[in-house]
Amino acid sequence: MRIVFMGTPAFAVPTLRKLAAAHDVALVLTRPDAVRSRGKKLEPSPVKEAALGLGLPVMEANRMTPEVLDALRAVEAEIFCVAAYGCILPDEVLTMAPLGCVNVHASLLPRWRGAAPIQRSILEGDAETGVSIMRIGHGVDTGAYCAQASCPVLGKSSDELTAELAELGGDLLVRTLPAIADGSAVWIEQDESLVTHAAKIAKAELRLDPTVSAQSNERRVLASSDAAPARCIVAGKPVRIMRAAVASHAPCLTGGVCFMSDKRLLLACADGVLEVTSIKPDGKREMDAASFCAGIREETAGWGKLA
Incomplete structure (x- = not known):
């Protein structure tokens, strides 16, 4: 399958690696180099580093400019796959690929929509959390999902849980893509009565x-x-x-x-x-x-x- 991948932090790297091993990743879109640690030097995103190491073409963007849209069209991907990219995607991007745009979200939707689902699951004492493969829509993590996988939370730090969910999400996406491609995936609309919001941690x-x-x-x-x-x-x-x-x-x-x-x-x-x-x-x-x-x-x- 020909894929465009969009992601930025370390959480997204396992998904990129697993996709690259199983499919044709035609383009990787990530946010530009930034000051990411205590130093003052610009550093590439973890996804950019991983993509270059895999020999994949990389484009940096924090918004969908005409040049970015042209590059996305040019690769003629079948599907866009996203994991923590950090940029709002306009309708033109969401509908550009024939199979649409899917996201790896680090929670069992509809629980923990938003920016900090992993930390919120720890703070609230959730027994389990997980990942969801969802369609990207207009709202924040409001799209229907077609696959989920779970893991225990108890006793795990944010870093440990993030690393575990990153691997779980990459595996789940690779397993789910064939069903999305052949139309057999069952999309489940989120129950709004069960929604919780994962606001950024102060x-x-x-x-x-x-x-x-x-x-x-x-x-x-x-x-x-x-x-x-x-x-x-x-x-x-x-x-x-x-x-x-x-x-x-x-x-x-x-x-x-x-x-x-x-x-x-x-x-x-x-x-x-x-x-x-x-x-x-x-x-x-x-x-x-x-x-x-x-x-x-x-x-x-x-x-x-x-x-």
Whole structure:
């Protein structure tokens, strides 16, 4: 099958690789080079890097200019496949390929339409999430879907879940394309009564808070990222909590107290204790809890939410 692929972040790379192994990817469309890390240099998107490594033609665009539309027409693709491209596609693009335009979305639609479905599934404590192969329409993730695959959420970080769903989505798309091509795919309209929206994560949402449950704080750590880290104050020091889990065996502590003993760092929450295993004080490298505790003289101190 002759395909145009559109994608930008690392989530889209497994789908591109799997499509390239099974089909003719005639053109890869991705967003332009940008400052993507803490440095000041322009960097190519993960999809651009992968496409060049595969020897595929690449075009960079953050909007559908006449030149981009001409390039899309010229390749005469049968279908456009999208995974986290990050650009609104006009009707002309949606109807250009005979088989239309399909998207790999990282949720079990209609749950979690929107920008941050993976993080929202973690924060809400969903037992499972997954991927959907859907038609792209005018609304945000409102199109009908023809295939879904699921996986458990419990205990996985945002990065871990993203990587798993990326592989799952690529496999599902490749398996589903033949049914889309021969018309046997069954398209299911989304039940609007079951819709939930996955708004972009704000930094304030992931700040740890001693007045909420230990489980809620654990989910904030799991859902955190460089863009929205799980931060708090521990023993007077602003820190990012890199890894933590609800403690199964811990001393009885009052909420807002941190306990540092026997190489353990425990943060007392509203209804339990969060045990920190990896932490990054501001201006320092990431370290394990024992190393952090070694630099604090007190066995108990306070911890709290960043202002």
